[in-house]
Amino acid sequence: MSLLDGVRVANAGIELFATELEAQGGSVTRVDWRPPVPGSEAALARLATASTAEANERATARMQAAHPRLGGIGIARELIEDLEPGTFLHAGPPIEWPDMAGPLRGAIIGAALLENLADDPEDAAKKAAAGEFRFVPCHERGAVGPMAGVVSPSMPVWIVDNEPGGNRAFCTLNEGLGKVLRYGAYDAGVIERLRWMSAVLAPVLTSALEILAEPLDLRAMIAHALQMGDELHNRNRAATSLLLRTLLPALLQVDHPRSDVVDATQFISSNDHFFLNLAMASAKATADAAAGTRGSSVVVCMARNGTDFGLRLSGTGDRWFTGPAGIVDGLYLPGFGPEDASPDIGDSTITETCGLGGMAMAAAPAIVRFVGGTPSDAIxxxxxxxxxxxxxxxxxxxxxxxxxxxxxxxDCREVVHTGILPAVNTGIAHKDPGVGQVGAGLVDPPMAAFLKATEALATA
Amino acid sequence: MSLLDGVRVANAGIELFATELEAQGGSVTRVDWRPPVPGSEAALARLATASTAEANERATARMQAAHPRLGGIGIARELIEDLEPGTFLHAGPPIEWPDMAGPLRGAIIGAALLENLADDPEDAAKKAAAGEFRFVPCHERGAVGPMAGVVSPSMPVWIVDNEPGGNRAFCTLNEGLGKVLRYGAYDAGVIERLRWMSAVLAPVLTSALEILAEPLDLRAMIAHALQMGDELHNRNRAATSLLLRTLLPALLQVDHPRSDVVDATQFISSNDHFFLNLAMASAKATADAAAGTRGSSVVVCMARNGTDFGLRLSGTGDRWFTGPAGIVDGLYLPGFGPEDASPDIGDSTITETCGLGGMAMAAAPAIVRFVGGTPSDAIxxxxxxxxxxxxxxxxxxxxxxxxxxxxxxxDCREVVHTGILPAVNTGIAHKDPGVGQVGAGLVDPPMAAFLKATEALATA
Known part of the structure; x- marks a missing residue:
């Protein structure tokens, strides 16, 4: 008999203890633990109260009650407050032109061309640098956008309603893969596609949605897709297939030129990410329902603009807490490597904010092929x-x-307390405008943002 | 220190040893093992040769090489040898009217009405009992059919080609849920639906398939569906969605009345099992490629007719080895219980024969809701x-x-040697003709069939 027989040890953190105990015949369970982020002790102590717990309970109850449904498609300028010509929404926390990363600048240039606010890319960049345009985070206007996340007034947007919370969220329609605005591309083909999306895709989809007996239940569709290998951020194959399947009988009945319907349908069918923007708007509608709960340490927004990562807490209103955007650790398309990567960008981390995406990696084992790792890692x-x-x-x-x-x-407190950062998977944009996607992988949000938010909540 | 420190024990079978060893501090890995089926030792010894191994290698290599693609849709009588009026194909091994279970009798009655060979159900049953009809297993004509599996001359069938093996397989089109012929229902609604499938559904699908640039790659579609939570027997939601998504642009372009296209599309979209019959024909084309390999103990067919379970080995030609069909252990629809169940029925175990269905339960954790158990059980x-x-x-x-x-x-030898039966999940039919599905669950094939097959191969 070993002296340690019958003794069960939970080992938190330092591996040396565990190995030594096992060598002596003890049974050891390893627990992932790191000490709290230095300097956070006072704030954490102040927030370790029943009132924080109660506030978090209320905030998450509102997320649980959220029921995102597809309300239709509209034009951004008619739906989004204060979106005048020359104003551009963008992903992530506030940022001005001089600090913007390549993909964001490229998308602004493209959107300025789309809105006929510039003669050519150089003219657009000159006007942007001269302060002729206004830049506002999507998140400050009830919207979200993937990658650069640029929304300009003429763009069609999905309308997602959360009736239990009385709120709604907006997101553009997904442009597909390759050279696209959201990755900072702005050549003639990109602009032409965006015009076609306004002129053909959005009207066809609008007509199809009007034929459906009731608004699409996005919560149910997301729930099904999670049973079908999607995590709703970098894998949306099942959700896109279910969306098309649901729309199919209506698409067959819309009163549009047949070639337009065929083009619109093939456009959607050829892009496994088409549902992403609906997942994002659903998550935004869900997270916004939890915002503004006094005292709550629940994160209701995480977003990146290619330069900074920013988050907002339920209990600290509209304040952004930021840190430097990370470099994505992942797999690159042939011919590209980490030296080509723009730092982390996009509002798509709204999916992680609601427990999807990287947080739900275990639901999408096949995704490890694109972001590295194994299905066991995902679990x-x-x-x-x-x-x-x-x-x-x-x-x-x-x-x-x-x-x-x-x-x-x-729970922002727990991030600081455990040192465990939310798991985020994401696409990688080329650092230069106009190139596009170069890979996909995993990225760590900056702990600094969570620390600042925790301290702000503690002193609120 | 325990005397057993450093000793690792693999415990095969009897739990008492393992418990005792652990009590003394030993490290025990449990291995699922049962003694060979009594009486099988001599046959197993005779088959434990390099030539059996080599034959199995060749048989499975043909299954690996199989590449099922959708060749189109045709009419059974034009494709299936010797399918004259009055001949009916059925699921499972050979059986005659007096021994047939309720659902199979019901389906024969319905098919006789469909083919205008009887005035009413009583007349059909009378003619069947009088020996006026001929009954042949689907498997003996290159076909498979779910549940009762009845194929009559006028029915449209999927054509699935395996070009590498130079063979093809046939299966009817899935009728949907509720009262359907395959569960033995034969009322006017059932017959009317079958006529509509011939007159509208099959022609619309045929036109859509002709528009596609190339034959549908069913192997690729099945591979994708396995990444999306299907096991292709009792869960085909992803595969059905992918099929519809692939057909959608073509469906928008077919030259048929719009209402027919809408009806056909809605019919498919409302039935998550629609792809099942394609999965079955793909598996049949795959298994048939491995048939006829001299000396091989690989199972190339498992099928049930509601009375008997039958299997065929690669190395024993067309011989059937049978045992009594089991009672399915599963979950019942409200109002039904085990006393209502017909014994196990259908050719859908061709999916298990090719490693899908119950064999691939781990790919479809959501299915445990319908057949009982947990996702861990599935793994x-x-x-x-x-x-x-x-x-x-x-x-x-x-x-x-x-x-x-x-x-x-x-490997039939291993089934007998280990006592582990192939895992099969399946629908449960009501024992009386005309009622339909009453549940779904798991069922054990009879060991007797595997024992007979092993002995026959050993003396071949």
Missing amino acids: ATTNRMYEITWDESDHYQVPALDLRGTPLGI | ATTNRMYEITWDESDHYQVPALDLRGTPLGI
């Missing part, structure tokens, strides 16, 4: 996320975790 | 199947098993 990732979330989704479940609910409601 | 089931299969698929992978290939090529 470990999601399991780790329960350490930093307040709740588990009542609606979204992970098959590989015996149908456990997705981790819901990132 | 354990597939893991167990590697004990009785010769190979792992090069094309079909299971995300939850770190993308391991599906178990491929059931």
Whole structure:
């Protein structure tokens, strides 16, 4: 008999202890633990109260109650407050032209051309540099946008309603792969595609949606897609297929030229990411429902503009807490490498904010082919996320975790306390405008942003 | 220190040893093992040769090389040899009217009405009992059919080609849920739907397939669906969605009345099982490619007629080895229970024969809601199947098993040797004709059939 027989040890952090104990015959369970971020102790102590817990309970209850449904498609300028010609929404926290990364600048140039506000790319860049345009985060106007996330007045946007919360969210329509505005491309083909999306795609889809008996239940569609290998950020194949399948009978009945319907349908069918923008708007409508809960440490927004990462807490109103955008660790398309990568960019981390995307990696084992790792890593990732979330989704479940609910409601305190950062998977944009996607991978949000937010909430 | 420190024990079978060893501090890995089926030792010894191994290698290589593609849709009588009026193909091994279960009788009655060979159900049953009809297993004519599996001359059938093997397989089109012929229903609505499938559905689909640039790659579609939570027997939601998505642009262009196209599309879209019959024909084309390999103990057919289960081996030609069809252990629809169930029926076990269905349960964790158990059980089931299969698929992978290939090529010797039966999940038909599906669950094939087959191969 070993002296350690019958003794069970939970080892937190330092591996040396565990190895030594096992060598002596002890049974050791390893627990992922790191000490709190230095300097955070006072703030964490101040927030370790019943009132924070109660506020988090209320905030996550509003996320649980959210029921995103597709309200239709509209034109950005008619729906989004204060979106005049010359104003451009963009991904991430506030930023001005001199600090913008290549892909964001490229997308602004393209959108200025689309809006006929510049004669050519050089003219657009000159006007932007001269302060002739105004830049506003999507998140400050109830919207989200993938990658550069640029929204200009003439663009069609999805309208996603959360009736239980009385709020709605907007997102542009996905442009497909290759050279696209959201990755900073702005050549003639990009602008032409955007005009076609306004003139053909959006009207065809609008007509199809009007034929449906009731608004599309996006929450149900996302729940199904999670059972079908999507995590709704970098994998939307199932959701896109379900969307098309649902729209199909209506698409067959719309009163548009047949060639337009065929083109619109082929455009959607050829792009497995088409649903992403609906997943993002659904997540935005869900997260916004939880915003403004006094005292809550739940994260309701995470977004990157290619230069900074920014987050907002439920309990700190409209304030942004920022840190430098990370470099994505992932797999590159042939001919590209880390030296080509723009830092992390896009509002698509709204999916992670609601427990999808990287947080729900375990639901999408096939995605590891694109972001590196193995399906077992994906399961470990999601399991780790329960350490930093307040709740588990009542609606979204992970098959590989015996149908456990997705981790819901990132608790900023726990991020700082455990040192575990939210898992984010994302596309990688080329650092220069006009090139496009060069890869996909995983990225760590900056701990500094979570620390600042925790301190601000503690002193609020 | 325990005397057993450093000793690692693999415990096969009897739990008492393992518990005792662990109590003494030993490290024990449990291995699922049962003694060979009594009486099988001599046959197993005779088949434990290099030539059996070599034959199995050749048989599974043909399954690996199989590449099922959709060749189109045709009329059964024009494609299937010797299918004259009054001849009916059916699921499972050979059987005559007096021994047929309720659902099979019901389907024969319905098909006789469809073919205008009887005035009413009583007349059809009378003629069947009088020996006026001829009954032939689907499997003996290159076809497969779900549940009752009845194919009559006028029915449209999918044509699935395996070009590498130079063979093809046929299967009817899926009728949807509720009261349907394959569950033995034969009322006016059932017959009317079958006539509509011949007159509208099949022609619309044929036109759509002709517009596609190339034959649908069913192997690729099945591989994708396995990444999306289907196991292609009782869950075909992803595959059906992918099929519709692929056909959609073509459906928009076919030259048929718009209302027919809308009806056909809605018919497919409303039935998550629509792809099942394509999965079955793909599996039949794959399994048939491996048939007739002299000396091989690989199973190339498992099928049930509601009374008997039958299998065929690659190395024993057209011989059937049978045992009684099992009662399905599963979940029942409200108002039904085991006392209502017909014994196991259908050719859909051709999916399991090729490593899909119950063999690939780990790919479809959501299915456990319909057949009982947990996602962990599903993973354990597939893991167990590697004990009785010769190979792992090069094309079909299971995300939850770190993308391991599906178990491929059931080795009849190993079934008898280990006592592990192939895992089968299936629908449950009501025992009376005309009622329909009453549940779904898991069923054990009879060991007797595997024992007979092993003995026959050993003395061949």
